[in-house]
Amino acid sequence: MTDSPLLLDTTRVLTVHDVHVVRDGHVALRGIDAVAHAGRLLAVVGANGSGKSTLLEVAAGLLVPSRGEVRRREGLRIAFVPQTTALPAHLPLTVTDIVAMGMWGRLGAWRRARRADRAAVADAVDAVGLRPHAARRIGALSGGQRQRALLAQALVQRADLVLLDEPMAGLDARSREIIAGTIGRLTADGAAVIVVTHDLGELHGADEVLTLHEGRAA
Numbered sequence: 016m017t018d019s020p021l022l023l024d025t026t027r028v029l030t031v032h033d034v035h036v037v038r039d040g041h042v043a044l045r046g047i048d049a050v051a052h053a054g055r056l057l058a059v060v061g062a063n064g065s066g067k068s069t070l071l072e073v074a075a076g077l078l079v080p081s082r083g084e085v086r087r088r089e090g091l092r093i094a095f096v097p098q099t100t101a102l103p104a105h106l107p108l109t110v111t112d113i114v115a116m117g118m119w120g121r122l123g124a125w126r127r128a129r130r131a132d133r134a135a136v137a138d139a140v141d142a143v144g145l146r147p148h149a150a151r152r153i154g155a156l157s158g159g160q161r162q163r164a165l166l167a168q169a170l171v172q173r174a175d176l177v178l179l180d181e182p183m184a185g186l187d188a189r190s191r192e193i194i195a196g197t198i199g200r201l202t203a204d205g206a207a208v209i210v211v212t213h214d215l216g217e218l219h220g221a222d223e224v225l226t227l228h229e230g231r232a233a
């Protein structure tokens with residue numbers, strides 16, 4: 016199949032081509048191709064150490080491949096929720112504060128949050144099931160609740176590309192369901208979403224699946 020330039024311009028937000036990554040002298044990715052499309056969910060699966068997180072870091076622009084090409088649509092807004100997030104236990108910020116930080120990119124430093132912005136933050140907190148915890152300090156939450164707060168932050172960012180690294184790992188069934196629903200909402204709103212998971216069954220379906228095996232597409 017040949018790519019029509021029109022299709023390329025309108026739906027492709029990220030193209031990863033023939034990407035190789037060497038970490039610590041170890042080849043973490045070898046010759047990986049992947050495309051993220053607006054409004055679609057790409058699931059990345061594979062065993063521990065197969066390169067899933069490395070691929071997300073490449074997509075986020077945090078790692079530069081040793082070979083290959085990464086193309087992002089111009090002006091792309093990216094939200095990245097990493098696999099593990101170390102937050103200082105005494106960080107004096109509430110769940111609402113953390114979610115509201117997702118607004119910063121759009122508000123700019125000089126504009127105060129308006130009523131509609133505050134409502135969008137409250138909606139996102141609701142969407143991930145954290146309303147009862149909205150006023151609690153982020154450091155006082157469980158790991159899973161924290162992960163959901165970061166997902167809510169990604170929601171209010173209205174990013175074009177959302178990268179989620181095992182967002183459901185270690186969460187209970189209800190939380191997993193909330194996150195699967197949130198992912199559905201993101202793609203329905205037109206975001207391209209890439210999710211790393213160990214269990215495709217916990218997603219409400221994926222448009223594409225990339226399976227990694229020792230750094231290669233399996």
Ligand SMILES: Nc1ncnc2c1ncn2[C@@H]1O[C@H](COP(=O)(O)OP(=O)(O)OP(=O)(O)O)[C@@H](O)[C@H]1O
Binds near residue numbers: 061065
């Ligand atoms: N920060 C790092 N520094 C050096 N090497 C790393 C780093 N992170 C990962 N690696 C190496 O890169 C390879 C791929 O790791 P990666 O974290 O991408 O795997 P993964 O598929 O996300 O695994 P998991 O399912 O355990 O999260 C592994 O061999 C790993 O040891």
Ligand SMILES: [Mg+2]
Binds near residue numbers: 067068069098
């Ligand atoms: Mg990983």
